[in-house]
Amino acid sequence: MTATRTEAPPTGPTRLTDADLDLLLLIRHFELALLDMFGRGELHGTTHTCLGQEYVPVALRPLLDDGDHVFSNHRGHGHYLARFADPHGLLAEVMGRQGAVCHGVGGSQHILRDRYLSTGVQGESAPVAAGVALHLKRAEPGRLALVYVGDGTWGEGAVYEALNMAALWELPLVLVVENNGIAQSTPTGVQLAGSIGGRARAFGVDHLLVTSTDTNTVRAELAPVLRRVRDRSAPQMVELLTHRVGPHSKGDDSRRPEEIGQARAHDWYGRYAAAFPEQFSEHDERQRRYVADVVREVSGRPASRWDGVDRG
Amino acid sequence: MTATRTEAPPTGPTRLTDADLDLLLLIRHFELALLDMFGRGELHGTTHTCLGQEYVPVALRPLLDDGDHVFSNHRGHGHYLARFADPHGLLAEVMGRQGAVCHGVGGSQHILRDRYLSTGVQGESAPVAAGVALHLKRAEPGRLALVYVGDGTWGEGAVYEALNMAALWELPLVLVVENNGIAQSTPTGVQLAGSIGGRARAFGVDHLLVTSTDTNTVRAELAPVLRRVRDRSAPQMVELLTHRVGPHSKGDDSRRPEEIGQARAHDWYGRYAAAFPEQFSEHDERQRRYVADVVREVSGRPASRWDGVDRG
Amino acid sequence: MGLTVAERVVENLNQALHALMADDPGLHLLGEDLVDPYGGAFKVTRGLSGRWPDRVLSTPLSEGGIVGVAGGLALAGQSAIVEIMFSDFVALAFDQILNFASKSTAMYGRPVPMRLVVRCPTGGNRGYGPTHSQSPQKHFVGIPGLTLHEVSPFHDNHAVLARMLASGRPGLLFEDKVLYTNRMYADGVVDELFRYDYLGPDAGTARIWVDDPEQCDCVLVVPGGLAGRAVRVARELLLRDDIVCQVLVPSRLWPLDVDALLPSLARAGRVVVAEESTAGGTWGAELAQAVHSRLWGTLRVPVRLVHSADSVIPTAAHLERTVLVQDTDIHRAVKEVASGD
Amino acid sequence: MGLTVAERVVENLNQALHALMADDPGLHLLGEDLVDPYGGAFKVTRGLSGRWPDRVLSTPLSEGGIVGVAGGLALAGQSAIVEIMFSDFVALAFDQILNFASKSTAMYGRPVPMRLVVRCPTGGNRGYGPTHSQSPQKHFVGIPGLTLHEVSPFHDNHAVLARMLASGRPGLLFEDKVLYTNRMYADGVVDELFRYDYLGPDAGTARIWVDDPEQCDCVLVVPGGLAGRAVRVARELLLRDDIVCQVLVPSRLWPLDVDALLPSLARAGRVVVAEESTAGGTWGAELAQAVHSRLWGTLRVPVRLVHSADSVIPTAAHLERTVLVQDTDIHRAVKEVASGD
Numbered sequence A, B: 001m002t003a004t005r006t007e008a009p010p011t012g013p014t015r016l017t018d019a020d021l022d023l024l025l026l027i028r029h030f031e032l033a034l035l036d037m038f039g040r041g042e043l044h045g046t047t048h049t050c051l052g053q054e055y056v057p058v059a060l061r062p063l064l065d066d067g068d069h070v071f072s073n074h075r076g077h078g079h080y081l082a083r084f085a086d087p088h089g090l091l092a093e094v095m096g097r098q099g100a101v102c103h104g105v106g107g108s109q110h111i112l113r114d115r116y117l118s119t120g121v122q123g124e125s126a127p128v129a130a131g132v133a134l135h136l137k138r139a140e141p142g143r144l145a146l147v148y149v150g151d152g153t154w155g156e157g158a159v160y161e162a163l164n165m166a167a168l169w170e171l172p173l174v175l176v177v178e179n180n181g182i183a184q185s186t187p188t189g190v191q192l193a194g195s196i197g198g199r200a201r202a203f204g205v206d207h208l209l210v211t212s213t214d215t216n217t218v219r220a221e222l223a224p225v226l227r228r229v230r231d232r233s234a235p236q237m238v239e240l241l242t243h244r245v246g247p248h249s250k251g252d253d254s255r256r257p258e259e260i261g262q263a264r265a266h267d268w269y270g271r272y273a274a275a276f277p278e279q280f281s282e283h284d285e286r287q288r289r290y291v292a293d294v295v296r297e298v299s300g301r302p303a304s305r306w307d308g309v310d311r312g
Numbered sequence C, D: 001m002g003l004t005v006a007e008r009v010v011e012n013l014n015q016a017l018h019a020l021m022a023d024d025p026g027l028h029l030l031g032e033d034l035v036d037p038y039g040g041a042f043k044v045t046r047g048l049s050g051r052w053p054d055r056v057l058s059t060p061l062s063e064g065g066i067v068g069v070a071g072g073l074a075l076a077g078q079s080a081i082v083e084i085m086f087s088d089f090v091a092l093a094f095d096q097i098l099n100f101a102s103k104s105t106a107m108y109g110r111p112v113p114m115r116l117v118v119r120c121p122t123g124g125n126r127g128y129g130p131t132h133s134q135s136p137q138k139h140f141v142g143i144p145g146l147t148l149h150e151v152s153p154f155h156d157n158h159a160v161l162a163r164m165l166a167s168g169r170p171g172l173l174f175e176d177k178v179l180y181t182n183r184m185y186a187d188g189v190v191d192e193l194f195r196y197d198y199l200g201p202d203a204g205t206a207r208i209w210v211d212d213p214e215q216c217d218c219v220l221v222v223p224g225g226l227a228g229r230a231v232r233v234a235r236e237l238l239l240r241d242d243i244v245c246q247v248l249v250p251s252r253l254w255p256l257d258v259d260a261l262l263p264s265l266a267r268a269g270r271v272v273v274a275e276e277s278t279a280g281g282t283w284g285a286e287l288a289q290a291v292h293s294r295l296w297g298t299l300r301v302p303v304r305l306v307h308s309a310d311s312v313i314p315t316a317a318h319l320e321r322t323v324l325v326q327d328t329d330i331h332r333a334v335k336e337v338a339s340g341d
């Protein structure tokens, strides 16, 4: 089994800056709004929300700069919003409206903007990120490529091929494993043998396990690790024990109520609300309203356009 | 780096039974005969000899029975001969003559006979072997599937996908890693990060490192391990540090003379000859003659036939 | 109209799997998230893991690996059906399909039965985007030893899957994702105008016709995923344009049973082949080649191919429509072919 | 005969890589066993790692992974050429090619240049057996964003590779393994009877002819790997059967530049397409479809396809011959087409 899912109640949250709290709440309300719109039949296609995992990209945000490459995956709204704070562009993308960051062609799972890329085939972007890291190592030393990988994605051989090359060639590649204990409907214990940390060690790659869901704590633990990757140019794995509070995509949560309850118990959202009620409620309300405005504004836009040379 | 290649001279060989020695020498002379025929232009296509590694399948031979499945690879002549003691059928296959075990269709790298199979795409048969092991576990408990994998083949993602499933489903699968320190022309250290043992541990799979090249010693170390796989139905990795004495295929050895010299220094053949000169020279001569007879006999056969329903 | 409401395609598939599992104790189902209560991304495997927990396995995300495992089961004399969650990901199993499962049937110098089916939920029109909407059938045409089938509302999936497994050849079964919620046709009746029957051995090809099966202005050949759309277009052509279009739906895409189609095609002398694949190297091109050489001199116009554009498949519905083959594309093609010379 | 002895194809390729590496400091070569002294399984990359040790990388055995790494380099604005040791193994990179490299050119709603070439030593006739002898070109036809080229003795590889990279579209370059040791043609002269020139933009298609390029009994279209064999057959047809056969060799297999071929094909009205692929879903079928629709009424007989049998490719030479396309097959087809009606 991989690092055991702690049953113990998580330690209390620390006070966040207003900016961090706003970003966390922006992501939260963005995701809730999407589920809401799906529920009302206003969205089609698919989406994967990061409810409960928002703090991961928020913790990472100040540790990355624009020159770093980020490779996101299917569950990427938080990754995108933490990088660009652009709910309009993202929502327009999901809805296929004007101003969409990829003209509505890519949709929720396929986004490219500057040095940020996501795609929908699990594991596929690990070698791609290694290739980018190979370039950075030579052309832009000190920069890194960061790739988000779920626990379930360790089923894919591509991840190991990438890790092997990254280790052999000492590439500045950070694999951020969001271990939320489940892949779609399948618990980690029945799709991943051994441990994620063991995989790092197998390839001689450093591994850091992060169990906290407190943005400050997570950031403090990650900071020296990313620093080291920049300084030494060597791959690094970071595994965060996290908790998927929502469904895999929409309405497809087949976990037992206790299981969902346990994930909820770890949710930073309720716990932060309890610990810092005043700061929380003010910002929560603000972001909820902001997202509602974004939804209203973007819903009113005409359909996105994609023609001519942009068709490739 | 993987388990360091020992520079120290290997420990002395123990006395082998005549049967084991004969089998080792049969394989040796078979391989030498192939290289010889290639050199004289009497063979076309390709071949990969197991010179220096003959003892691996010979040590395993009495530990396997006909009900076990063996998955071989490109370097499979020793694996085949240790299982079937059938140099005629194998040579006919390589030469495309009548009596060929696969009618000359498969050739050196693609052989199926009873529960023995080889194929030419590296890593591909690891999941296949896992599938067979899944069947054995249920239908024929106590039996196992054994798959030979080179050190270089750990570059392929398929191997990890197989190992993960074998561990999750507790399959009676033995991965025999013939770590000869090289893949075609590429030393292990530049194609494999970390260690092979680490890979086993990453998936919670037992790993045994075997450094001896003495058939008796190797067999004694492997026996309890295979026993355990049968009794407990769980995957197992066995890594043998071995030495490729010949070229990768034919005439394509680009290693420096010192490197080849070092591989030769570990060759069981010369060392056994020195330790047990009488037994050796008698059997060596006998097997050399036997193989020469086989070559003569098979060379005289007409071309293999493949028609009708056999074309699939 | 007095027609019994037939089961949905997804139910037919699900029942087929139940029946096959019950009949063959050596059959295994493998795939991601197959087991209950989830029952697979498209719910095709619902209820199966409860009945046969040992033989219905939710696997890790390892498309190549699970097709390999299935190949091992087949090699050991068992049968296996793999679900690939989206057919786009069958790309990850290309090696196992091309170089192991298909090759094994013949490369050892004698026939080796490989009872293995890879099920592939296929196609677009659901807004899943460029890597979850493709029609990869064409990439697998012409692999020696491999057969390709496509689910259709005219072909019972129990019969199709049973035949695929019994053939001893590995096969891919493409399942149009939009089709899942459509209903199967039954009793030879499509609607108040159209009837259907079957051509060829094993009732392999469904023939949908108006009035007289031997009379039509044009034949439209489609794989199962387009069957409903083809029937819709044929209806419109009849009502709006007074064109009598016969529709042929072969269950097996490869190898092609051209002989079963030829009499119809020869009679009409006018042929359209429509499929959802993007342009180039399509199944239709292969079929057209067979028809052009077999019916040279009989055809009145060249075989017309209709397919999606040479483009990635966008996510947004209004853009997806500009790429994927539309009813109007098929309609226009049949109209031109029916009147051309 | 006074002809200068031109370099071998493998030397031309090797020199092309040297020149490209010298010109483009952003170009990387990746593949198994590329570096010296080994210099690649077929010695195409000889001498390169010595000059550019940082940019010529011997990789682990990870076909999917290295095409992914190359995709990453391309994404970062660099260029990359990957060598797959045997093209059979490109199956392992199918996902990276189909779903990443090709898709990335368009699926983000705007063009993204991907300067990436995957070199694939291809084909049989060397006794390497069923998993080391295939011609997988056909499986990649019709992938939006992807181009396919094939090495020919008429097309300088420096120009071909430079064009592929400059196009900003990922491409596969198929290299017939037997061709490596053949010589390039030079100066418009094939032999004492045959001359050649080029058609289409970028001299994309080589045209080989006797006496008069505008006169022939039949046109034989082949990819580069069959060019030498096609010329040999054309010579025999001339000398033994008095049939004038023009040979066309397009360097780019996909997208097809049909326009460049049409005038020749229309003049002759008789067309044979030959390739080494096994039967079904072939490149030839796609070309034939284009020709049948564009030249309907002009063709005297349907386009004839010649290819290998629908079979695994056996190892033993005497068996391999019974499967792979032979000169006699092409010869017979041209003879029949030239005299048929």
Ligand SMILES: Cc1ncc(C[n+]2csc(CCOP(=O)(O)OP(=O)(O)O)c2C)c(N)n1
Binding pocket: A074, A075, A120, A121, A122, A123, A149, A150, A151, A152, A153, A154, A178, A180, A182, A183, A184, A244, A248, C032, C061, C063, C085, C089, C092
């Ligand atoms: C190659 C591939 N196989 C399957 C899928 C379908 N799929 C999307 S997400 C997912 C589960 C991923 O689990 P994990 O990596 O743990 O990420 P999480 O969803 O938990 O964030 C699956 C099976 C896919 N997108 N790509």
Ligand SMILES: Cc1ncc(C[n+]2csc(CCOP(=O)(O)OP(=O)(O)O)c2C)c(N)n1
Binding pocket: B074, B075, B120, B121, B122, B123, B149, B150, B151, B152, B153, B154, B178, B180, B182, B183, B184, B244, D032, D061, D063, D085, D089, D092
């Ligand atoms: C998928 C695949 N890639 C590449 C090859 C070509 N190839 C054959 S053997 C070999 C090296 C294998 O090295 P290793 O696994 O260490 O086995 P060894 O040859 O040392 O026994 C290579 C690259 C292949 N057969 N299959």
Ligand SMILES: [Mg+2]
Binding pocket: A150, A151, A152, A178, A179, A180, A181, A182, A183, A184
């Ligand atoms: Mg997960």
Ligand SMILES: [Mg+2]
Binding pocket: B150, B151, B152, B178, B179, B180, B181, B182, B183, B184
């Ligand atoms: Mg090795």
